[in-house]
Amino acid sequence: MSDVKQPVVLTGDRTTGPLHLGHYIGSLRARVKLQHEAQQFLLLADTQALTDNVGRHQKVTENVIEVALDYLAVGIDPARSTIFIQSQVPELAELMQYLLNLVSVARLERNPTIKAEIQLRGFERDIPAGFLTYPVSQAADITAFKATHVPVGDDQLPMIEQTNELVRRFNNTVERQVLVECEAVLSQVTRLPGLDGKAKMSKSLGNAIPLGASPDEITKAVNSMYTDPNHLRASDPGQVEGNVVFAFLDAFEPDVQKVDELKAHYRRGGLGDSVVKRVLNERLQALIEPIRTRRREFEGDRAEVLNIVRRGTMRAREVAGGTLSEVKGALGLTYFDQ
């Protein structure tokens, strides 16, 4: 047994749809590794998804088990990682309520992530209060588990900053070190483009390859990928930059030399799109096949999946409940404890 404390990781996903290759490359792959080095909490963020899905609650709740299936399919081990449902851990809502007093409305409005997302979602002046305050909800999620490390994209850095501000304000207010500051762990892989090359991969934009895709769906998706529109004949020189097929090869083909050779060949001409796509297709088929198989296995035993999530949620409540007790204790909200 080591004396060094294991890092605690909090991460998760909004449950608005099944996960896809963008999630795999951006986070899931790292989580499968991380669970051997850290205590990992995986949040099925249904409550957070509801903040900008009013009236679409059915979509949010139906996808909770879909995302759990994706976790298990890629190799998240419930014995190593705690998979839990946000809405079933009421301690998070309580903690959020106390943190809400420690941040000003002006500070929340200045949060660049919130600003960008307000624009993206077209909220403008009609931001739901739950959406403006969701960074506080995130801070509650992170601090409830005393997470030391939070994997994020660089667009999420302001969230981590805000969380640590809240931690410092809370600890200063109660004059005790109750909550713990966390460190952002930046993903090393650049964001996977969508099949159309236009934006990041996203289910709602219809440019994604889901983790449960069938062989045909994968082939169809690869064949539909945006390449170089000026690369009309195989003999023409082609462009690699902005070419989705090469972006995918960079992300998924571990043989870097092979990818470099393909790029060089493509650039000087003589390499047709169909050939490169065939290489990528083979790679993706090999990658997804075991994921799809495992996903189907778990799909056949939903009761077991529910049990896994139930056990994870119980464990999450235990840990979050411990932190909440400390928080309420520090504030003196302990009337019945004597």
Added chain:
Amino acid sequence: MSDVKQPVVLTGDRTTGPLHLGHYIGSLRARVKLQHEAQQFLLLADTQALTDNVGRHQKVTENVIEVALDYLAVGIDPARSTIFIQSQVPELAELMQYLLNLVSVARLERNPTIKAEIQLRGFERDIPAGFLTYPVSQAADITAFKATHVPVGDDQLPMIEQTNELVRRFNNTVERQVLVECEAVLSQVTRLPGLDGKAKMSKSLGNAIPLGASPDEITKAVNSMYTDPNHLRASDPGQVEGNVVFAFLDAFEPDVQKVDELKAHYRRGGLGDSVVKRVLNERLQALIEPIRTRRREFEGDRAEVLNIVRRGTMRAREVAGGTLSEVKGALGLTYFDQ
């Protein structure tokens, strides 16, 4: 047994100090009556008090039992009214989180009560998020108990309006009548002025008579009351309007004819302040004496007071938990219920 459903009343106090005569006349007296006609929930609002008392949490928590003592002292009967502590009913925080998604930031900022209080407290741009959103917390308190009637001052009417907006939006969203709209019950008594005649009675302004005041404290308070500054000699005609002693007589002397005669005498001259103050002093001594005695009795048995509040809190959790189950059920957040 009647088929007519008993009204459900939700009311309560921020726990920032012991209660005083202003509370007695403005709300407590009515609650003592109301508990015979309605199912009454009395909220010790520590969580709400924290929204604008960051760093003063000790004051907030210490006064929870003080306010409970005041309730019991004036005649609130725990067998008829449910006295409970807000922070110990986590269901309220959960419900608030769901309601937060149904109101825009702009709408909250337009709330006149919030606007006025922001000015009163000097928050300006630095409103804590918890303060801006406390009407949503109030809406959660009211709707958790399916309160049909909420006693308020007219400055609180926008809060009730906002609550009912949230009720309608929630029910529309889930296409089910889950939450219940409430009705404001306006207090019939005008607000009691402070001893100095300057503002409303308020402990923090030091112009209040607490419900546990000793005979000497009462006499001293009455003698310090602002009267007519131009009424120098008893023989001078005096002014009744703005005269705190008469405002108190209007509020506390049930013999209206007697008060009218005193007013007429005072107006035409020949009635000294000391005489009117003596009349008021006798009235207040008679009013407060049994309250003070009962308060002392309960103070001597704090364990019993804590038990009363504990039982009330358990009952409140039961009722609020029932509503929360319906709310989560309507949103589909029922993964483990099958």
